[in-house]
Amino acid sequence: MKFGLLVTTGPYQHQASDTALQYCRAALEKGHEIMRVFFYNDGVNNGTRYTTPPQDDRNIVNAWSELAKEHNIDLVICVAAAQRRGIVDEGEAQRNGKDGDNIAEGFRISGLGQLVEAGIECDRVLTFGG
């Protein structure tokens, strides 16, 4: 089965990111496909590579990047939510006159259309929020 996920809370703030990650792992283990994870509202904070938790804590951002790389998952950050929270890729940084970008590996910035598309193309879309 093909899954899409919507994550609406940031890492370390609420369990939702962890639950979503664990759900992805379990689904992939069973041979299902994760087409896309869409990060919306505070969920965009899952995609900044400047996240530096203590060494004995899990690194949720890296976990997403690694999972995406291994299983070819499209990690999409909502552009409007990202701009409000200072999450930018190279293009957005340039366009908004910022001195650098901070998007994590495997994530890309796009719009709500990507969530709609996941709703159309996936068998199920699951929401993980706070």
Add this chain to the structure above:
Amino acid sequence: MTMLHTVNKSPLDRNNLDSCMSMAKKGSKILLIEDAVIGAMDNTAVAEKIKGAMNDFSFYVLGPDLQARGLDEGKVIGGINVVGYDGYVDLVTETDNVQSWV
């Protein structure tokens, strides 16, 4: 059409589970995850209400979230099924759709 409802807030704290139980269609499946797992425990202020709702819904609770909170699986209300993340995935595929009560 059967729907899976996931609830992630403690019913001792918030009313998500209450809303879900009062509105969901008879025959729905309800999976308690994250802070909602406390709702699966017996002898709480909401236990009797959930036992009553078991006539209309089948209840499941995410085992890893019980363990993360130090809750005893042996004290879960009888008839509530403890599942892992693999069981969570199966519940999603077995039902026609998923509603998250966040």
